[in-house]
Amino acid sequence: xxxxxxxxxxxxxxxxxxxxxxxxxxxxxxxxxxxxxxxxxxxxxxxxxxxxxxxxxxxxxxxxxxxxxxxxxxxxxxxxxxxxxxxxxxxxxxxxxxxxxxxxxxxxxxxxxxxxxxxxxxxxxxx
Amino acid sequence: xxxxxxxxxxxxxxxxxxxxxxxxxxxxxxxxxxxxxxxxxxxxxxxxxxxxxxxxxxxxxxxxxxxxxxxxxxxxxxxxxxxxxxxxxxxxxxxxxxxxxxxxxxxxxxxxxxxxxxxxxxxxxxx
DNA sequence: CGGTCAGTTGCAAAGCGATTGCAACAGTTC
DNA sequence: GAACTGTTGCAATCGCTTTGCAACTGACCG
Numbered sequence: 665x666x667x668x669x670x671x672x673x674x675x676x677x678x679x680x681x682x683x684x685x686x687x688x689x690x691x692x693x694x695x696x697x698x699x700x701x702x703x704x705x706x707x708x709x710x711x712x713x714x715x716x717x718x719x720x721x722x723x724x725x726x727x728x729x730x731x732x733x734x735x736x737x738x739x740x741x742x743x744x745x746x747x748x749x750x751x752x753x754x755x756x757x758x759x760x761x762x763x764x765x766x767x768x769x770x771x772x773x774x775x776x777x778x779x780x781x782x783x784x785x786x787x788x789x790x791x
Numbered sequence: 792x793x794x795x796x797x798x799x800x801x802x803x804x805x806x807x808x809x810x811x812x813x814x815x816x817x818x819x820x821x822x823x824x825x826x827x828x829x830x831x832x833x834x835x836x837x838x839x840x841x842x843x844x845x846x847x848x849x850x851x852x853x854x855x856x857x858x859x860x861x862x863x864x865x866x867x868x869x870x871x872x873x874x875x876x877x878x879x880x881x882x883x884x885x886x887x888x889x890x891x892x893x894x895x896x897x898x899x900x901x902x903x904x905x906x907x908x909x910x911x912x913x914x915x916x917x918x
Numbered sequence: 919c920g921g922t923c924a925g926t927t928g929c930a931a932a933g934c935g936a937t938t939g940c941a942a943c944a945g946t947t948c
Numbered sequence: 949g950a951a952c953t954g955t956t957g958c959a960a961t962c963g964c965t966t967t968g969c970a971a972c973t974g975a976c977c978g
Contacts, residue, residue, distance in 0.1 A: 666955060685935085700940070700957045705936065707955090721850030726935060739894045750888055758882065760902070765875055766908030768864045774885070774901050781893030793926060793973065811949060812964085827928050832965065834926090 671696035672707050676717070676775040677731050683736075720747055737773055741780035748780065751754040798823035799834050809847055809855040809865075809874040820916055848876055868907035875907065 675692045675722040676683070684693070685706045708729050711717035719729040720738060726746050730748065735756055760769040779785075802819045803810070810818070816831045835856050838844035847855040847865060852872050865875040887896040906912075 668956070688870040701903040702958080703956055704935075709937095717959085719850050721805065721848050727850055739892075739896060741894070742897075748890065748892055748894055750890060752888055753889075755885065758885075760903065760905075761877055761879055761882075763866065763877060764874065765866075766911065767868070767875055767903075767905060767909045770868060770869075771905070772887040772901055772903040774899055776894075776899040777889065777897040778887075778894060778898070784893065784895045792975090795927070825928085829929080829966075830927055836966095 668696065668699050668703055671699065671709055672704060676708075676711075676729070678733060680749055682728040682730050685730050686726055686728070722747070734787055735771070735773075737776065737778070739776045739778065740778050741783055743779055743783040746780050746782075750774070750776065793853070795823065795826050795830055796826070796834055798826065799831060803835075803844070804858050806858060807876055809857050811853040811855050813853055824853075849874070861902075862898070864912065866903045866905065866907070868910055869904055870906055870910040873907050873909075877901070877903065 671692050672688065683710055684747060685701065685704050685708065687709060688708075689699065689701050692699050692704070703717055708717060712729075715733060716731070718730045718733055720730050722740060722745065730747075730749075736751065737750040737755055739750055740745075744750070755774050758772060758774075760772065798819050800813065802815060802822070810862075811829065815835075815910060816828050818827065819831070823867065826882040837908050839846055839856075842860060843858070845857045845860055845884050847857050847904075849855060849867065849872065855874055857874075858878075860877065864879065864882055866877055880881055882901050884900075885899065887899065
């Protein structure tokens with residue numbers, strides 16, 4: 665446990681905006697200048713291996729990290745790339761399919777795509 | 792419509808294994824030697840824009856393309872990275888959530904993670 | 919059938935996110 | 949306080965993807 669890791673954890677834990685490595689690196693920079701980007705990568709990867717974080721892969725954009733490891737789902741804004749969490753018991757109750765192919769599913773996650781509040785066209789103002 | 796695009800379509804349409812650009816490039820190479828990788832990228836991107844294909848982003852691996860644009864879901868093998876399709880009316884019936892954040896969902900897709908038939912441990916043979 | 923034009927291809931270079939090797943360094947243990 | 953183990957910073961590198969540009973091809977028209 666080093667000062668760098670402490671700074672990263674302090675910044676990372678509790679965030680719900682699924683920051684990218686770059687975003688984290690920039691935000692930590694204010695408190696802990698000089699922290700290397702590679703260190704952010706390595707530390708986050710360590711967290712994922714320990715089961716303390718998850719990766720959220722989004723094509724065409726930098727990979728995002730999520731400090732919440734409980735089952736939940738995501739909303740992806742098609743326009744700005746923002747990622748929000750969804751907690752929904754009905755979704756969690758989905759049964760794992762038993763396809764004929766023999767695939768054994770262990771977990772699942774639902775990805776909703778659409779527009780976030782900031783990007784959705786307002787009713788009173790045409791987009 | 793060029794010979795390159797014809798070759799790519801002939802190879803791509805009907806495939807259910809969600810090939811990567813590299814796989815497509817290699818497979819087309821047999822029939823249409825000399826087709827450039829950049830052309831494969833550009834043509835697939837055109838197909839996606841036209842709504843004739845979809846991207847399946849998988850972290851840590853090359854991006855895959857799916858010629859099926861109907862609503863369906865995916866099984867991702869954690870071990871070999873293979874992607875299978877899942878068609879399931881129960882899954883399709885999921886309602887789009889209306890989160891307090893104001894996010895407007897338009898579509899969704901369920902990603903199951905687990906082990907494919909080839910990677911799952913056999914009952915008679917310890918892995 | 920030949921000319922014109924828009925759009926596509928091939929090539930190479932560059933962009934970008936992510937990873938890695940290695941030496942310097944910090945935290946922990948004794 | 950010395951030794952050891954693991955982490956950091958840096959720079960180089962890797963792999964996937966994109967892009968600029970000149971050459972080319974297919975479609976269209978007369």
